[in-house]
Amino acid sequence: MQAILNHTKMELKLFFREIIALMFTFVVPAVSFIVFALMFNGSNYGGLDYFQAYIPSMIGIIIFTTSFFSMGLQIVIDREKGVYKRLKGTPINESVIFTATIVKGFFAIFVGAIEILLIAKFAFSAELTSHLFDFIVALTFCSMTFFALGFIVCSVAKRMQTALGIALIAMYPMMFLSGATIPIETLPGVLQNLSVIVPLTYVVNVLRDGWNGTLFTGDALVDIAVLAVILVVAAFIGMKSFKWSD
Amino acid sequence: MNQKQRVIELYDIRKSYGNVKAVDGISIEVYKGEVLGIIGANGAGKTTTLEMMMGLRKPDSGSVRVLGMDITKQTNEIKQKIGIQLQQTALYDRIKVKEALELFSSYYSKTRDINEIIETLGLRPYLNKYVKNLSGGWQQRTSLALALINDPEIIFIDEPTTGLDPQARLELWGCINKFRAEGKTIILTTHYMDEAQRHCDRIGIIKQGKLVSIDQPKNLIATLGVHDASMEDVYLKYAVGN
Numbered sequence: 039m040q041a042i043l044n045h046t047k048m049e050l051k052l053f054f055r056e057i058i059a060l061m062f063t064f065v066v067p068a069v070s071f072i073v074f075a076l077m078f079n080g081s082n083y084g085g086l087d088y089f090q091a092y093i094p095s096m097i098g099i100i101i102f103t104t105s106f107f108s109m110g111l112q113i114v115i116d117r118e119k120g121v122y123k124r125l126k127g128t129p130i131n132e133s134v135i136f137t138a139t140i141v142k143g144f145f146a147i148f149v150g151a152i153e154i155l156l157i158a159k160f161a162f163s164a165e166l167t168s169h170l171f172d173f174i175v176a177l178t179f180c181s182m183t184f185f186a187l188g189f190i191v192c193s194v195a196k197r198m199q200t201a202l203g204i205a206l207i208a209m210y211p212m213m214f215l216s217g218a219t220i221p222i223e224t225l226p227g228v229l230q231n232l233s234v235i236v237p238l239t240y241v242v243n244v245l246r247d248g249w250n251g252t253l254f255t256g257d258a259l260v261d262i263a264v265l266a267v268i269l270v271v272a273a274f275i276g277m278k279s280f281k282w283s284d
Numbered sequence: 285m286n287q288k289q290r291v292i293e294l295y296d297i298r299k300s301y302g303n304v305k306a307v308d309g310i311s312i313e314v315y316k317g318e319v320l321g322i323i324g325a326n327g328a329g330k331t332t333t334l335e336m337m338m339g340l341r342k343p344d345s346g347s348v349r350v351l352g353m354d355i356t357k358q359t360n361e362i363k364q365k366i367g368i369q370l371q372q373t374a375l376y377d378r379i380k381v382k383e384a385l386e387l388f389s390s391y392y393s394k395t396r397d398i399n400e401i402i403e404t405l406g407l408r409p410y411l412n413k414y415v416k417n418l419s420g421g422w423q424q425r426t427s428l429a430l431a432l433i434n435d436p437e438i439i440f441i442d443e444p445t446t447g448l449d450p451q452a453r454l455e456l457w458g459c460i461n462k463f464r465a466e467g468k469t470i471i472l473t474t475h476y477m478d479e480a481q482r483h484c485d486r487i488g489i490i491k492q493g494k495l496v497s498i499d500q501p502k503n504l505i506a507t508l509g510v511h512d513a514s515m516e517d518v519y520l521k522y523a524v525g526n
Contacts, residue, residue, distance in 0.1 A: 044390040048376075048383065055378040120374030124430075127338050127368040128391045129360050283340070 041130055046138040053108060053142055062103035063150045070219065071096040071154055075162055083221055086250065089164035093154055094173075094245035095218040100150035101181050102212045102238055105188035106205040109143050113192045114201040123283035132282055140185060147181050169251040176248025180241040183265045186272035187237065193279040212238040240264045289316040291438055291469050292337055297346035299332055306332040307343070308493035314438075319460075319470045321484035323477070324523050329493040330473040331371065331442055337471065338368050338440050351437060364392060367431035369441045373423040375415045381426050382411040388430045396435035405429050405459055421452030428459060439463060441472040445479060457483055477515035481505075487515070489522045496522045 053059055074092055083091040116122060125135060158164040167173050195201035213219050215229055216238035222230055233239045240261045247258040292314035299307040307329045314320050322330045335341045336348055339355045339362060348355040350362045375384055385402070389395045402408050405425045410418060415426055424444060431439055444460070445453040457479065464470055474480050480487050481501045488498040497504060504518045 041391055044387060048379070048387050051383070052376055052378050116376060119377065120370055120372045121376055123340060124368070124370055124374035126340050127363065127366075127370075128388065129363045129393075130391045 042134050042137055045130065045134055046141045049138045049142045050145060053112075053146065056108070056112065059108040059112065059146070062107045063100055063146045064153060066103065067096045067099045067150060068153055068157060070099070071157060072161065074219065075158075079162065084223070086246065089158055089162070090250055091221075091246060093158055093164070093166075094249045095242050096154050097147075097151045097177065098180070098216070098218050098238055098242045098245050099213060100147055100154075101177075101184050101241055102209075104143055104146045104150070105181075105184035106191060106208060108146050109139060109185060110188035110191035110195075111198070111201045111205055113139065113189075114195050115198050117192070117283065118196075118198055120283075126283055135282065143185055143188075144178075144181060147177065151177065167249045167251075169249065169253070172251060172253040173245070173248040176244050176253055179262075179269075180244055180265065183237070183269040183272070184241065186269050186276055189276035189280050190272055193276060193281070196284075211236045215239070217242045237265075237268055240268075290314065291316045291351055292471070293347075293349040294333075294337065295347045295349075297333070297336055297343040297348060299329075299336065299341065299343050305493045307336070309346070310490070310493070310495045311346075312488060312495060312498065314469060314471060316437075316469055317464075317467050318485040319464055319472070319483060321480040321487045322471070322473045322490060323475070323480055323487060323519060324473075324490035328490045328523065330490055333490065334440055334442055334471065334473060338366065339363060340368075364394065364434060365437050367434060367436035367439045369424075369427045369431040369439075369444060371442045371446070373415060373427055375426070377416050378414060380412055380414055381407055381418070381429075384415060384426065385411075385429060385433065389433045392434035394435060395433055398433070401429050401432050404462065406455075419452075421448045421456070424448065424452075424456060425459070428456070432463065436468070438469045438471065441470065443473050443475065445474065445476060453479070477519050481515040487518075489518070491523050 071092060075088060079088050081088055122135065155166060159166055191201055191204050195204055211232070215225070215233045216236045217233065218238060222233050222239070225233065243261040244253070244258060244265060247253040247255075247261070252258055290313050292312070294310055294312045296309050296311050297307055298305070298309055310329070310333055322333065324330050332341065336343050337350065339350075339359055342356065351365055353362055355362055379387070385398055389398060402411070405428060407425060407429060410422055415423060418426065428441070428444070431441070441460070445456055448456065453476075460470060461483065484501060486498060486500055487504060489496045501515055505513050505515065508517055508521060510517065
């Protein structure tokens with residue numbers, strides 16, 4: 039137990055020293071949120087106001103960046119350096135390393151989410167959700183799904199450059215075709231069709247359902263089902279192919 | 285050393301990567317308190333052999349016993365009692381020396397006094413520095429410090445002095461010899477024959493995954509039957525020649 043705590047504390051400490059991870063978790067989403075708020079505050083998105091639509095959206099982006107950069111890319115970097123191989127020579131268990139990584143992921147996402155909420159409340163006097171429990175459930179579920187995808191990235195990528203490439207290429211559809219930034223309805227037909235295969239589309243939908251109190255209604259069913267399938271399949275592939283050391 | 289106590293027993297271990305036989309049937313016994321050097325060309329199978337002793341890799345066949353325990357069954361007990369230093373420093377990019385020491389000491393049930401290790405290896409001025417910003421020699425010392433943190437009975441060191449300048453090499457050997465004087469068993473690989481000759485009690489030569497010979501340096505040299513021969517000559521004959 040002490041080992042899990044110590045190792046997790048160290049992972050968190052190291053996370054706060056990684057400029058790239060901090061940028062993608064605490065700067066890019068927050069700045070996008072502010073810029074879009076200044077541009078689109080007052081618009082309507084299928085019955086939702088800007089904040090009802092974009093608070094969940096930006097938190098969705100944090101889920102993506104955390105899973106692909108702070109977790110996926112970082113694991114590949116550490117593995118390439120031989121960190122996990124060295125740890126394998128100590129009594130510490132791989133499950134401890136895994137737990138610490140997941141805790142770090144949730145920590146980054148929840149702190150990033152709180153940052154967005156504080157900006158919304160204090161900079162824009164936005165009304166926050168009255169469905170906090172639903173939102174936390176949605177956030178946790180969506181995070182787990184993307185963590186599983188993050189582990190697939192580090193199963194596929196052996197080198198840091200590969201992982202970085204995958205994460206950067208994934209970033210464009212995740213940001214622009216998922217409805218997280220540009221409303222899907224305003225996209226041309228071709229791109230609207232493409233949004234169906236972008237996993238973050240479903241995250242954005244489920245987070246909005248959580249935020250606006252429709253998580254446990256029929257509206258959310260399809261999105262939840264798609265994410266559940268992604269979670270199960272990705273976790274299965276990850277368990278089969280992911281290795282802490284070569 | 286009189287009644288030789290075996291701390292490691294490798295029996296006919298084999299390991300292949302695809303079609304390449306990295307280790308092809310090696311058996312070695314290592315005795316308590318000795319410094320055993322493993323030499324051989326790059327790709328001969330030194331590191332793979334060492335990593336199978338450390339429990340980092342599973343042999344395809346054969347058995348590895350460390351301190352009387354089967355490495356596949358009592359892995360954790362063994363890991364509590366061995367210290368390892370890999371070829372690469374193998375630490376997080378943004379960890380400081382002191383943090384690494386504290387982190388690693390939290391993994392073990394028994395630990396050696398951290399301050400003593402810091403003093404012995406002269407790490408005090410570097411404690412608050414990032415490991416990756418240190419020179420090669422100090423990175424190696426940090427790795428060695430981590431290998432010692434659980435006061436291990438066996439210390440594995442993979443190419444401890446590669447890439448270091450002569451002074452750093454000398455100082456590192458000073459540290460290694462200090463732990464040998466405490467009765468630790470030390471197993472290392474090296475490319476420096478002068479070091480092997482001077483510091484190792486026995487030397488094992490590996491070539492193409494097989495153990496060609498293992499003996500005291502002076503005996504290995506004597507087999508050449510040449511006056512004034514050295515370990516360099518032994519290496520050229522056994523690790524390179526046909």
